Amino acid sequence: MAPPLKNLAQLLLCLNLCTYAVVLGIGAWSINRAIDDGFTIGKGFDLPAHFSPIYFPMGNAATGFFVIFSLIAGVVGVASAISGLHHIRYWGMESLPAAAAGGTIAWSLTLLAMGFAWKQIDLSTRNSRLITMEAFIIILSATQLFYIAAIHEGTAEARG
Numbered sequence: 454m455a456p457p458l459k460n461l462a463q464l465l466l467c468l469n470l471c472t473y474a475v476v477l478g479i480g481a482w483s484i485n486r487a488i489d490d491g492f493t494i495g496k497g498f499d500l501p502a503h504f505s506p507i508y509f510p511m512g513n514a515a516t517g518f519f520v521i522f523s524l525i526a527g528v529v530g531v532a533s534a535i536s537g538l539h540h541i542r543y544w545g546m547e548s549l550p551a552a553a554a555g556g557t558i559a560w561s562l563t564l565l566a567m568g569f570a571w572k573q574i575d576l577s578t579r580n581s582r583l584i585t586m587e588a589f590i591i592i593l594s595a596t597q598l599f600y601i602a603a604i605h606e607g608t609a610e611a612r613g
Contacts, residue, residue, distance in 0.1 A: 472596070549604065
């Protein structure tokens with residue numbers, strides 16, 4: 454029978470993997486829409502005075518930063534989940550460093566994206582998909598932390 458913290462870590466890992474996948478999907482939609490409907494300049498035209506390469510036709514001034522850092526956090530989060538699957542499978546001290554390092558880096562990037570989510574919420578004017586992505590990023594900042602704590606405690610408990 455698996456120890457209770459291993460079951461908790463496995464549940465949190467699956468939850469985080471699915472949530473990071475949703476964040477990647479919404480972020481990819483946002484980038485695609487920004488590329489298709491964003492600001493374009495033809496030949497012979499100068500850039501406007503306040504041109505930003507991180508311009509998004511939906512949302513507000515924080516949207517570009519939020520989407521880009523959410524995508525980075527999502528990719529690193531999925532990669533850390535793959536490392537975490539290996540650790541859950543073996544559940545020993547040998548596989549803990551890779552899972553803990555990947556999880557901690559993903560959590561740090563998720564916290565950075567969460568900061569931009571809070572700024573975006575503060576500025577308002579955003580659509581329902583961005584609101585959904587904000588909610589997932591905020592939830593991920595907590596569940597990723599709980600996952601890191603569970604693998605540390607569970608592996609120490611299994612060691613005896």
